[in-house]
Structures are given as structure tokens and as C-alpha cells.
Amino acid sequence: xxxxxxxxxxxxxxxxxxxxxxxxxDSSIGFFWKADHQQIYRELSKLRDRGHIQGREVxxxxxxxxxVYTLTPEGRTALRHWAARPSTPASTKDDLxxxxxxxxxxxxxxxxxDLMARLEHHRDRHANYERxxxxxxxxxxxxxxxxxxxxxxxxxxxxxxxxxxxxxxEALDALSAMTGKATVVPLxxxxxxxxx
Amino acid sequence: xxxxxxxxxxxxxxxxxxxxxxxxxDSSIGFFWKADHQQIYRELSKLRDRGHIQGREVxxxxxxxxxVYTLTPEGRTALRHWAARPSTPASTKDDLxxxxxxxxxxxxxxxxxDLMARLEHHRDRHANYERxxxxxxxxxxxxxxxxxxxxxxxxxxxxxxxxxxxxxxEALDALSAMTGKATVVPLxxxxxxxxx
DNA sequence: CGACTTTTTCCTGTTACGGTAAATAACGGG
DNA sequence: CCCGTTATTTACCGTAACAGGAAAAAGTCG
Numbered sequence: 001x002x003x004x005x006x007x008x009x010x011x012x013x014x015x016x017x018x019x020x021x022x023x024x025x026d027s028s029i030g031f032f033w034k035a036d037h038q039q040i041y042r043e044l045s046k047l048r049d050r051g052h053i054q055g056r057e058v059x060x061x062x063x064x065x066x067x068v069y070t071l072t073p074e075g076r077t078a079l080r081h082w083a084a085r086p087s088t089p090a091s092t093k094d095d096l097x098x099x100x101x102x103x104x105x106x107x108x109x110x111x112x113x114d115l116m117a118r119l120e121h122h123r124d125r126h127a128n129y130e131r132x133x134x135x136x137x138x139x140x141x142x143x144x145x146x147x148x149x150x151x152x153x154x155x156x157x158x159x160x161x162x163x164x165x166x167x168x169x170e171a172l173d174a175l176s177a178m179t180g181k182a183t184v185v186p187l188x189x190x191x192x193x194x195x196x
Numbered sequence: 197x198x199x200x201x202x203x204x205x206x207x208x209x210x211x212x213x214x215x216x217x218x219x220x221x222d223s224s225i226g227f228f229w230k231a232d233h234q235q236i237y238r239e240l241s242k243l244r245d246r247g248h249i250q251g252r253e254v255x256x257x258x259x260x261x262x263x264v265y266t267l268t269p270e271g272r273t274a275l276r277h278w279a280a281r282p283s284t285p286a287s288t289k290d291d292l293x294x295x296x297x298x299x300x301x302x303x304x305x306x307x308x309x310d311l312m313a314r315l316e317h318h319r320d321r322h323a324n325y326e327r328x329x330x331x332x333x334x335x336x337x338x339x340x341x342x343x344x345x346x347x348x349x350x351x352x353x354x355x356x357x358x359x360x361x362x363x364x365x366e367a368l369d370a371l372s373a374m375t376g377k378a379t380v381v382p383l384x385x386x387x388x389x390x391x392x
Numbered sequence: 393c394g395a396c397t398t399t400t401t402c403c404t405g406t407t408a409c410g411g412t413a414a415a416t417a418a419c420g421g422g
Numbered sequence: 423c424c425c426g427t428t429a430t431t432t433a434c435c436g437t438a439a440c441a442g443g444a445a446a447a448a449g450t451c452g
Contacts, residue, residue, distance in 0.1 A: 002291060003408075009298035019430055029297055032288035039408070041431065064417050064430045076301065083302035087291035087310050089317060092228035095198060095283035097352070101225055102205035103345030105272065106279035114283050121285060148370055149299030156293070156363050163359055167352050174344055199439075215399050235439075237400065260399045260448050397450080408439070415432080421425085 004043050006033050008052060008071060008079040013146070015056075015070040018044050028150075031125070031157055044069060052078050100171070112175055119168035126161035129154055200239050202229050204248060204267065204275040209342070211252075211266040214240050224346075227321075227353055240265060248274050296367070308371055315364035322357035325350055 010016065010024055021044070022037035024030065035043075047053045052075035055067040071079070096118065099106055133140075133154050142148040206212065206220055217240070218233035220226065231239075243249045248271035251263040267275075292314065295302055329336075329350050338344040 002289070002294075005291075006294045009294045009301075012298045012301040017430075018432095029294070030287075032290065032293050034287040034289075035408090036410080037431085038410085038433090041433095045432090060417090060429090064415090066430060079298065080302055083295045083298070084306035086313060087295070089314065090288065090290045091226075091230040092286065092356075093198070093230075094228065094286050095201075097228050097349055098198075098202045098205045098225070099279045099283070100345040100349050102208045102275065102279070104341035105205075105208040106276055110280035117282060118285065142370075145300035145374065148374060149296040152363070152367050152370060153293055153296050155366075156360075159359055159363070160288075160356075163355055164352075167348070167355070170351075171348050174338075174348060178341065178344060213399075231439090232441080233399095234401085234442090237402095241401095256398090256448090259397080259450095260446090262399060393452105395451085398448085399446100401444100401446080403444075404442090406439100406441080409437080410435095412435080413433080416430080418429090419427085421427105422423100 003033075003035055003039060004047055004052075005079060005082045006035075007040065007043055007047065008075055008082075011053060011069060011071045011075070012079070015068045017066045017068050019066065021069075031129075032153075047075070050078075051075075108175060108179060112172065115168050115172050115175075119165055119172070122161045122165035122168065126158055126165060129158035129161060133158060199229075199231055199235060200243055200248075201275060201278045202231075203236065203239055203243065204271055204278075207249060207265060207267045207271070208275065211264045213262045213264050215262065217265075227325075228349075243271070246274075247271075304371055304375060308368065311364050311368050311371075315361055315368070318357045318361035318364065322354055322361060325354035325357060329354060 006025075006029060007021060010021060010029055016024065018037065018041045021040050022035075025033065025035045025040060044053065044055075048055055048069070051072060053069045054072050055069050057065055058068050059065050096114065099111060099114075103111075133151075137147075137151050137154070140151075142151040202221075202225060203217060206217060206225055212220065214233065214237045217236050218231075221229065221231045221236060240249065240251075244251055244265070247268060249265045250268050251265050253261055254264055255261050292310065295307060295310075299307075329347075333343075333347050333350070338347040
């Protein structure tokens with residue numbers, strides 16, 4: 001059980017509905033933890049059965065009623081106990097790395113395309129982290145404990161994305177050096193002389 | 197199906213038994229992909245059923261007979277096709293990050309302990325990567341395509357571990373600054389005056 | 393003899409992931 | 423009035439992954 005604890009962690013900030021949680025898992029905590037709404041609703045039921053959270057129905061007009069979930073004291077305790085256990089370092093499990101491991105048995109062109117897409121992806125994410133950092137922590141310092149955690153997270157995220165983006169560039173360069181082609185050459189779609 | 201493809205990727209290097217694969221998933225590729233022997237044997241059966249690999253029994257004396265698995269042409273094709281599809285960037289899913297996200301609702305002492313353990317862990321891994329790099333690529337350059345992939349992987353791994361280790365240090369420093377304690381103070385095991 | 397290595401297999405769970413779908417409730421367009 | 427959309431929750435399906443416990447078969451080492 002880890003997704004459940006991630007949800008508990010989210011609910012420490014403020015009570016939320018499953019719908020809000022799903023959106024949260026699409027932005028802030030979702031930067032390093034993916035979960036779709038089905039997973040979240042399922043986990044919420046389990047947490048409620050366990051007594052770790054408590055739902056309060058809020059009647060709305062104009063929208064379906066919503067269930068706002070709040071941490072119970074038991075939930076807080078459970079979270080603290082979970083957080084007191086040593087964490088297990090997760091393994092990366094990135095398809096891209098597996099492909100690099102079998103580099104001489106796969107086609108390089110699609111790999112190159114993939115690397116370029118990933119480069120863009122990680123650059124985007126890096127820019128996004130930097131944007132949030134500048135907005136939430138213009139001084140680069142945190143005041144409260146909650147802020148400190150999020151500042152550290154954002155910094156780690158930014159650095160990670162930066163590093164992976166650099167890696168993609170490097171890999172692309174190395175592939176180009178190996179195949180003797182220029183890095184991208186998307187222009188000049190005319191005739192191309194053979195390379196051997 | 198990703199573990200299956202990781203196994204196929206391993207088998208491109210040379211035919212292997214499940215036992216050898218389990219050990220491989222404990223060192224080289226295991227640096228970024230964890231799988232125990234049960235998972236591997238189960239996946240091998242599936243791959244064999246699919247015709248992607250082929251087992252050849254080798255009679256041994258002194259040891260139980262072993263099943264050496266080789267990639268079939270279909271397996272090679274499947275791997276190439278899989279590698280030609282765009283990769284999906286995996287999310288980190290590290291407990292430690294969730295805990296930082298809920299920093300103001302958890303106990304800091306165990307978190308500190310955890311961070312120190314992680315710091316050591318990532319430093320060890322970094323040293324290990326560097327060791328292998330120096331041994332396999334003393335020049336820092338690769339010759340063949342297979343070598344290039346592994347060189348890139350090792351470099352990425354080394355940088356990643358370095359970065360996470362730095363992060364742990366930084367987080368520890370920040371926590372210390374916040375609680376007003378010194379970073380570790382493991383020496384001087386004599387009497388320790390109460391802290392409040 | 394017992395402990396250990398090598399090698400494979402089977403078992404039982406839980407957790408996670410993915411897709412498809414629907415029910416409820418209102419709003420707005422054509 | 424039907425249709426689509428947004429907000430909100432729930433259901434069911436299957437597969438993949440992870441965790442752990444067990445054992446069998448053949449030999450070596452102490």
C-alpha cells in the first residue's frame with residue numbers, strides 16, 4: 001500500500017474530494033506519482049473502510065453532490081507510522097533504458113525520434129518546475145515545514161528533469177557520431193547521398 | 197508487458213538460463229529494473245508460449261539440468277517492434293518524496309534517519325557505477341553499438357545517484373537548519389544533555 | 393549427516409495499471 | 423427535446439507487477 005499513503009499525504013493539506021484528488025495527482029504530487037481517478041476512488045473506499053479517512057457529503061446545486069474526505073485521527077497516526085518506516089528506494093523502470101541496453105538489436109531511427117520526444121518532454125517539465133519555483137519561492141527559501149518539503153521536492157524535480165534532458169541530448173549526439181549523420185537534419189528533404 | 201521485453205533485451209547479448217537472468221536482474225540491468233526469480237521464471241514461460249524465446253535443456257552433472265533460453269527470430273522482431281514504439285516516461289513513485297510532501301504531518305527524526313540511510317545507499321551505488329565505468333570504459337569512449345548503450349546507461353546511473361545523494365544531503369541540512377540541531381553528531385556517545 | 397549452491401517450479405496473496413462504461417445532476421446549443 | 427459537456431462518483435473487466443513462502447532434484451563441502 002503506497003498509493004493510499006500518498007492520498008493520506010495529500011489530505012494533510014486540506015480535505016478534498018476524489019475529483020480534486022484526481023486533479024492533484026495530475027499536477028503537484030502527480031509530478032512523481034501517477035494515478036487516474038479510478039485508482040483514486042478505489043483507494044478512497046479502502047481508506048474509508050479502514051477508518052483512515054471520513055467522507056462528508058456536501059450537497060451542491062448545479063452539480064452532483066460531492067464527498068469531501070477528511071483525515072481521521074487514525075488516518076493521521078497511520079500516516080505518521082508509515083512515514084516512520086524506512087523507505088524503499090524505487091527502481092527506475094524506464095523503457096528507454098532497456099532499449100539502450102539492447103542498442104545493437106534495435107532500430108536507431110525510432111530510438112532517435114523517441115529520444116527527441118523525451119528531450120522535449122523533460123525540457124517542458126523542467127521549465128514547469130522552474131516556473132512554479134519562481135512563483136512560489138521567489139526568494140529560494142521556505143518559511144514553514146510544509147513549504148520546506150515542497151521547495152525541496154520542486155528543486156529535486158527540476159534537477160532531475162534537467163539531468164535527464166541533458167542525457168537525452170548526449171545520447172542523441174553519441175548516436176549521431178556513431179552513425180555519421182548530423183543530429184537532426186530535418187531540412188533539405190531532397191536527395192540524400194548514401195552514407196557507406 | 198515490459199518485464200518481458202526487458203528479458204528479451206537481456207537475451208540479445210547471449211542465451212541465458214532463468215537463473216542467470218535472475219542474477220543479471222540483480223546487477224547490470226537490475227540497476228534500474230528489479231525482478232526476483234519467480235517473476236522471471238513466470239515471464240520466461242509466457243515468452244516461450246508466445247514463441248519469442250526457445251528453451252534448450254542442457255544436461256549437467258553435478259548440478260540440476262538447466263534450460264538455456266535463446267531469442268527466436270520472432271522474439272527479435274517483437275523486441276524491435278517494441279523498441280520502435282514511443283516510450284512512456286515512468287513516474288518516480290518514491291515514498292521519500294511523498295513524505296516530504298507531508299513534511300509538517302510526520303515525525304522528523306525517523307525521516308532524518310531515513311535520509312541518512314538513503315544518502316549512504318545512493319553514495320554506494322554511485323561509487324559502484326564509477327567503479328564499473330572505470331573498469332569497462334577507462335577511456336570514456338565506446339567502440340561498438342552495444343558498448344555505447346551501456347556506457348550511456350552507466351553514465352546516467354552515476355549522475356542520477358550523485359544527484360539524489362546531493363539531494364539527501366541538502367534535505368538533511370535544511371532539516372537541521374529548521375530544527376536548529378547539528379547535522380548528525382554521531383561521535384561523543386557519552387552523556388548527552390537533554391535538548392529541551 | 394546437515395548446510396549450501398544451482399536450477400526450476402508452484403502457490404497465494406496484494407497492489408497497481410488500463411480501459412470501458414454508466415449513473416446522477418445541471419447547463420447550454422441547436 | 424436531444425446532445426454534448428462539466429462535475430462527480432461508482433462499477434466491472436482483465437492483466438501486470440510485487441511480495442513471500444515453499445519445495446524438489448542433484449550435487450558439493452564441512
